[in-house]
Amino acid sequence: xxxxxxxxxxxxxxxxxxxxxxxxxxxxxxxxxxxxxxxxxxxxxxxxxxxxxxxxxxxxxxxxxxxxxxxxxxxxxxxxxxxxxxxxxxxxxxxxxxxxxxxxxxxxxxxxxxxxxxxxxxxxxxxxxxxxxxxxxxxxxxxxxxxxxxxxxxxxxxxxxxxxxxxxxxxxx
Numbered sequence: 562x563x564x565x566x567x568x569x570x571x572x573x574x575x576x577x578x579x580x581x582x583x584x585x586x587x588x589x590x591x592x593x594x595x596x597x598x599x600x601x602x603x604x605x606x607x608x609x610x611x612x613x614x615x616x617x618x619x620x621x622x623x624x625x626x627x628x629x630x631x632x633x634x635x636x637x638x639x640x641x642x643x644x645x646x647x648x649x650x651x652x653x654x655x656x657x658x659x660x661x662x663x664x665x666x667x668x669x670x671x672x673x674x675x676x677x678x679x680x681x682x683x684x685x686x687x688x689x690x691x692x693x694x695x696x697x698x699x700x701x702x703x704x705x706x707x708x709x710x711x712x713x714x715x716x717x718x719x720x721x722x723x724x725x726x727x728x729x730x731x732x733x734x
Contacts, residue, residue, distance in 0.1 A: 567692035569619035599690035600625030623690030
């Protein structure tokens with residue numbers, strides 16, 4: 562396990578506080594990302610306040626993540642150390658249902674895994690990007706072109722402006 566610094570909500574009514582969280586070890590298909598920026602989205606606020614249902618506290622939010630790959634798993638083929646990448650609102654899915662096999666993981670019949678406040682496949686609660694590092698399966702990591710500065714990415718919302726196409730390109734819409 563990797564211990565990283567983060568900002569977490571201790572409850573629905575308290576401000577975020579500095580803390581440390583555990584990230585899973587990098588698995589064969591995972592990438593470890595050093596987070597450079599994480600945007601603030603309205604969904605972060607609604608989630609922390611418990612307005613979309615109960616969550617487990619403390620909770621680290623943030624799903625508009627950009628950063629640099631600092632480690633890759635042994636089976637990773639889509640990313641390399643040094644790549645500039647982004648992570649949106651999903652970090653996993655079952656990969657076996659008809660929707661997942663058709664490239665529509667957001668409609669996973671077993672439920673996709675959200676970047677934060679979700680239950681990961683190993684049963685842990687996912688923690689988001691208001692932290693120094695995150696471990697994500699390579700299939701849910703998008704390449705950020707060199708022409709787009711990190712500072713510009715943080716002003717855009719991965720959930721609204723960046724879409725993953727079947728060809729695994731990052732599109733600004």
